[in-house]
Amino acid sequence: MKWLLIILTSIGLSGCNSTHTTTADTKQKVDVTSLFNHSLFTLKPVQTEAEIFALPESEQQAAISFFGKYADANMRDDQVLGRFLDAKLDNFSYDGETLTATEATLNRAGNCISLAVLTQAYANVLGIKTSYAKVDSYPMFRKHEKFIITSSHFKTKLFANRATEGGENEQQTLIKGTVVDYFPDQDSVFSGNAQYEDLVAKFYTNLAVSALLEADYDLSYSLLSAALKYAPRDAEAINTAALLHKHVGDINSAKQIYGYAFNNHLTSTNLLLNYLNYVPKDQTVLKNMIQTELDRSPASPFDTLSLASSYIEQQRYKKAKKLIEPLLLNYHYLPEVYVELGKIAYLEQRYQTASEYFEQAVNKSREQYKKDLYIAKQKMLNHLLVRNEDIK
Known part of the structure; x- marks a missing residue:
């Protein structure tokens, strides 16, 4: 390419x-x-x-x-x-x-x-x-x-x-x-x-x-x-450090790193979503605090879509739609907005609506590999629509 x-x-x-002053030489x-x-x-x-x-x-x-x-x-x-x-x-x-x-x-x-x-x-x-x-x-x-x-x-x-x-x-x-x-x-x-x-x-x-x-x-x-x-203070570097400790088997250090980041406001949507997975279900107060921070943390529409995607995985479609739909006002040019709404419609078995969302995604995409993927998804949905008509 x-x-x-x-x-x-x-x-x-x-x-x-x-001027370029190196953070390595300053007090952290x-x-x-x-x-x-x-x-x-x-x-x-x-x-x-x-x-x-x-x-x-x-x-x-x-x-x-x-x-x-x-x-x-x-x-x-x-x-x-x-x-x-x-x-x-x-x-x-x-x-x-x-x-x-x-x-x-x-x-x-x-x-x-x-x-x-x-x-x-x-x-x-x-x-x-x-x-x-x-x-x-x-x-x-x-x-x-x-x-x-x-x-x-x-x-x-x-x-x-x-x-x-x-x-x-x-x-x-x-x-x-x-x-x-x-x-x-x-x-x-x-x-x-x-x-x-x-x-x-x-x-x-x-x-x-x-x-x-x-x-x-x-x-x-x-x-x-x-x-x-x-x-x-780079949240993504911190997030990667926590994942590194997890993958060498030190879950406790991973939790401590996430906790330190959370307490010192060194967070991103990715970091908070990962941290949430480490908190036991019975620690509802902490879970709610992280969730509250998540709901107000998105710094970009892509952060919002990542958060909405986590709700889709939990089958909380109404919550996901509530996050995504406002993006149609200011970020209607982003194909991913329509893709996530299309996923929800598909999971709710609203295949015609899902197909229409993916058609919008195709029209909004500027990158060919995305167009190809969305066209394939739309063809699959159209096939489902035809099959459902045949069953009727």
Whole structure:
């Protein structure tokens, strides 16, 4: 699959310059790793921050040379880098792997985090400041044995060089920039701002999940330890850490990690849903507290759909519909909204309604693999409708 890349010029508001300060060097107010059962694992070496963003000398010179061609052009530095990336990433392929900047350039492949890392690496060489936007998507959940894997990606904003905007001493509130989105055609929504430290943490967490799936528990532990130094409040890294302890047989530590996250407000919908599974049925007060937090926790429509999906599994269809139907107002363009309503209609044996929902999902989808899946579901439903008519 070719990369889908879009470069947009944007203007944002800011009161001060942003710089990259590493969370690893600052005092942390929370420390989930203090609850890790370190005796179960052996620390393995992982990529350093410098290694993640290092570029071969040839790539550094290519970027510098490209910039030299536009030295006298009426273009901002961020626009030049955007043009460079547009040309550079044209033949990159998506392979799902999280790679360092050097690995991505050598393989001409990687996933969205790899592309964000590569973009940051070029920005480092050229002295361009960056920030990020986290974008959530609701793909067909990819199951791997006992795991369900979801995904999110980052958009990168390259900030314009302020010196070109009126002098170093001038106080500026308008900051021009270029937004780089690697998957503009993907069904996704903005879910929050992110910084450099979040990107580093996401790199480590992605690799930790891959190691967990391969049952390389020591490597997963080592990568999660690194991730939480950069983003100690990252709910998905914490959730993965709890799952790691569960899969090495330490259920008690998993519970403690979930409890710590819950008590310190380090939660996400995924984390809360998993925590709920660890609480005994007789602990109704705690269960109700988690459920209350779940009901108000969704940060994006995809979180709402995940929560609704948990209600569907419990056959609480009315509750699920109550969550999903309001999404039709502001997120009517997301096919997954219609898919979940279609599932409910199917389970309630309202096959005609279910078929209509899946038809809507097909029409709303921008990704072909989703269209193909929804068309197959609709054909199955139409077959049921015909069979029921024949029985009558």
